[in-house]
Amino acid sequence: MAEELVMPRLSDTMEQGTIGRWLVHEGDAIAEGDVIAEIETDKATMEFQAYAPGTVLKILVGDGETVDLGAPIAIVGEPGEEVPDRPQQPPANASVEDAPEEAPAEAPAASPPAIVAAPPRAAQSGNGASGTLRVSPIARRMADAAGLDLGSLAGRGSGPDGRIVKVDVERLLAEGVPAAAPEIAEVRRPEAPAPAEDEVRELTPMLKAIAHRMAESKATVPHFYVTAEIDMTRAVQMRAELNEGLAGRGSKISLNDLIVRACAMALIDHPQAHRSYVEGHHVYHAHANVGIAVALDDGLIVPVVREADRKSVLEISAEARDLAGRARSGGLKQREIEGATFTVSNLGMFGVSQFSAIINPPESAILAVGATVERPVVVDGQMAVRSIMAVTLACDHRACSGADGARLLQTITRNLQAPSLLLA
Amino acid sequence: MADVTYREALRRALDDELDRDESVFLMGEEIGRFEGSYKVTAGLWDKYGPTRVRETPISEEGFVGAGIGAAMMGLRPVVEVMTINFILVAMDQVINHAAKIRYMFGGSVGVPMVIRAPGGAGAQLTAQHSQSLEGWFAGCPGLKVVAPATPADAYGMLKTAIRDDDPVLFCENLVMYNVTGSIPDDPGFTVPFGRAQVIREGTDLTLVAHSYAVQRALRVADRLAQDGIAAEVVDLRSLRPLDVDTVAESVRKTNRVVVAEEGWSTFGVGAELAARISHVCFDDLDAPVERVGSAEVPMPYSKPLERAALPLESKIEAAARNLLVECGVL
Secondary structure (H helix, E strand, O other): OOEEEEOOOOOOOOOEEEEEEEOOOOOOEEOOOOEEEEEEOOOOEEEEEOOOOEEEEEEOOOOOOEEEOOOEEEEEEOOOOOOOOOOOOOOOOOOOOOOOOOOOOOOOOOOOOOOOOOOOOOOOOOOOOOOOOOEOHHHHHHHHHHOOOHHHHOOOOOOHHHOEOHHHHHHHHHOOOOOOOOOOOOOOOOOOOOOOOOOOOOOOHHHHHHHHHHHHHHHHOOEEEEEEEEEOHHHHHHHHHHHHHHHHHOOOOOHHHHHHHHHHHHHHHOHHHOEEEEOOEEEEOOOOOEEEOEEOOOOEEOOEEOOHHHOOHHHHHHHHHHHHHHHHHOOOOHHHHOOOOEEEEEOHHHOOOOOOOOOOOOOOEEEEEEEEEEEEEEEOOEEEEEEEEEEEEEEEOOOOOHHHHHHHHHHHHHHHHOHHHHHO | OEEEEHHHHHHHHHHHHHHHOOOEEEEEOOOOOOOOOOOOOOOHHHHHHHHHEEEOOOOHHHHHHHHHHHHHOOOEEEEEOOOHHHHHHHHHHHHHHHOOHHHHOOOOOOOOOEEEEEEOOOOOOOHHHOOOOHHHHHOOOOOEEEOOOOHHHHHHHHHHHHHOOOOEEEEEEHHHHHOEEEEOOOOOOOOOOOOOEEEEOOOOEEEEEOOHHHHHHHHHHHHHHOOOOOEEEEEOOEEEOOOHHHHHHHHHHHOOEEEEEEEEOOOOHHHHHHHHHHHHOHHHOOOOOEEEEEOOOOOOOOHHHHHHHOOOHHHHHHHHHHHHHHOOOO
16 A cells, blocks of 8 residues: 655754655655665755665655655555545644654644654664665675765665675775765865856755854854964974874874864863853763864765764874765764764865854854964074964853863963874 | 694693693593593503503593592592583583582682593484583583694693693594694693684685584685685684684674584574674674584484584585675675
8 A cells, every 4th residue: 555755854953854866766666775865954965765665656745845854755655556645735743753742743634644764774673664774784884984875785785685795895996986085184176167147046954054053153152262373393293204104004194183182182171161051051071072074065064073082193083084085975974963062173275374163052162273384483582484373262151261262272282282292 | 743643632631741740640431441432541551550540430420520529639630521421410510519619619629620521423323422512511600611623732722721720621522533733742832721713814704613613614615715715714722711802803804704513503602602793793794693503403323314414514615605695705
């Protein structure tokens, strides 16, 4: 019998979802685990997988269209089956099993969502009706490390029942499908050309979320700014030495990795500059989860290096590279883009001398990093050429005072100017 | 280095230790004048006399218990149980006494005893005399259980067992007594417990085994090599303590595992390894851990049926090939 597929909840905060594009057409047969659409949430583009086999009878919501959570987006059933009558417009806030509590309990009886869509990569196993992409653990790990999206292989792997196994990933990698993530500091491709005439376009869900959150932050979070020039000469030197030594292991450390490490260490030293103001309370953070702003072709995303205070430079570097690569290929998981306690935003690769950034609440601070440039400076009464980097720390004045911010910045500066501390 | 049989390696270890330490003595059925049912004690009765190579009646419970008593009083008995099948009548002595005494006496008394017992099948000895029960004992805290697969390990591990201050079940295998290999000439040579060994390196899959199944795994690796498959063979050597690290290191390299044993798979050594591997190497696996053991029946007498029940090379090879097919390698 025909069943409706509904807009699934793919992030904690999404209220609506946009069909990025359908990967199937009406009349197509689908198997359990097939990726049938890409859905844009307020945070990321995610795969929508079939949780049961069937035939796509009707697509109700077209590419680029946005509907509320729980709204029917397609009808699946037996080939040739009649599509049942249904109300014209998908009802807003139709109830979903895990919908927010404020959702009306009295969802229109005429069109109850037939079943709840499973989130992608739900940790289920066995032959039950799950939406699991069948991938062996090692294959999944290799794909994640390389930033590969396995959706295109769903159900067509070499293993039992189409399970994607190691050789499939090796083959994909050998074919040169978007392999290892490019370096973070890489300059992005040029933007799309300007239109011939003025044009009004819808915002993508991500751009909507950025617009909403940044406006809210600037309007409600009292920002103050402290700026410092950091002598990066020794850090640059140390990075070169590390990279020379690590060349054989395929590791490459960026200046940003050192900055993330320096911030994480400093945040633990300054609990007053590492707390969030939340509804009249201060939330003190035990570990520094450092977000790294990654520019996309249009928009940005901030994957998080968790507990960076407990990680070595090498670990931070590997993780940041992996996260940035997947940020650009759209392969980040929800849990990888939430929970930051601090953000580093680096525009140094564009030659920016310095800038200030907007805090991403409930974080209480963000470090805006400019380019590291060789400049003549006075050292011990003599002119010398040093590598100088200007940074501006924006802080939430409800969480900390100017002196707290200054002390945090002082320690970040010390950590970077005596970079062997970063290896401690 | 001299090439000797597994049997001779054991005999030499006993000889070395009898010679080295006055407190070491042997006990068992027909181990003196008759030199043991499998001739492991050949020449030792003549050399050391009936006090240190003691013949016993057919009474496993009695002489295993006597060994425990002697060990508690400071001697180092090496008790031969003719085959592991006969240990069942002495089960209370092994599990409830040998394994528990150090604990029950608050650590003040130990049981530095070795029980040697061959297991295994393949000689039409039928259901009651063809078992591999080492997994039962390896599940019991207080015992050490080892199962060497080569003459060198048999030599070095039996010496380690005799020098150990706790009870050790030393599992041999009837089919293995005639396997040859080199052993060091050094009477000080020992092999520590709890260290598995990669005895053949490979990259495509890991075969984990102990005792005679290791010899089978090596031959399976040879056959797979003809198809360009590089199988790594890990010899566990000791079951308790169990060296999970070495197995895990191999699995992290190959991502695919077959565990082979001569005992039954259900609740067996492979079951324990599958659990450990899936715990420490979950993200490294390309397919579930595969197990090969004896058919879950009492061992038949008929030769064709016995072959059908045993985990012969053909079965280990088939399991390996199936796994490789599942992983798209073959």
